[in-house]
Amino acid sequence: MVTARSTAKPSARERLLAAANELFYAEGVQSVGIDRVIEHAGVAKASLYNTFGGKEQLIRAYLDHRHAGVTARLVRAVESRATPREQMLAVFESQGAQFGKPAFHGCAFIRASAETSPGSLVAEAADNYRAWLRELFARLADEAGAADPEALARQLQLLYDGATVAAAMDHDPTVAVASRAAAAALIAAATGDFDWTPPPAAAAGPGAPDLLPATALG
Secondary structure, X not given: OOOHHHXXXXXXXXXXXXXXXXXXXXXXXXXXXXXXXXXXXXXXXXXXXXXXXXXXXXXXXHHHHHHHHHHHHHHHHHHOOOOHHHHHHHHHHHHHXXXXXXXXXXXXXXXXXXXXXXXXXXXXXXXXXXXXXXXXXXXXXXXXOXXXXXXXXXXXXXXXXXXXXXXXXXXXXXXXXXXXXXXHHHHHHHHOOOOOOOOOOOOOOOXXXXXXXXXXXX
């Protein structure tokens, strides 16, 4: 039975977001002109301005959409593990599983921030994403018994950022192995449990098939 949902044509907003996600992530938010996004989406120019108001607002919506995708992916990874220590490592495993995929072009938020001014809507979206990730690490670090959860969270976020940049710039998905090992060492040091043996990494690795939407990659 064909339902109305399955035959409904994507809205102008959905088409614009899909086009922005594909073009902005692959080529940069400033390198891609608004006319190209409109053409790729197959909508009238008025649709963009009526829906988003302008290019900066579209970029912000694109980044918010990616934030939601990455958040959903990482939450699933965390919830698949039993202990806070394993959950922190799961964040790095989920990240590493993206590195070898053809659609991976690094961190969408780092790239967009490099092309925008402080205080802009784009910078605000990047700040929101980074704050969410840091809070996730801090919560898990606290639950794991870290002496200074905020310090461990900052260390893990620095490692997370560096792994993303290295994987993208060096075209080396095996960075994920080193970043997970470094994360395990930081967690052991912060919790004072040097006898802790991290569990083996999840089966899904950098070469795993891309079963996630592109918004979950950055």
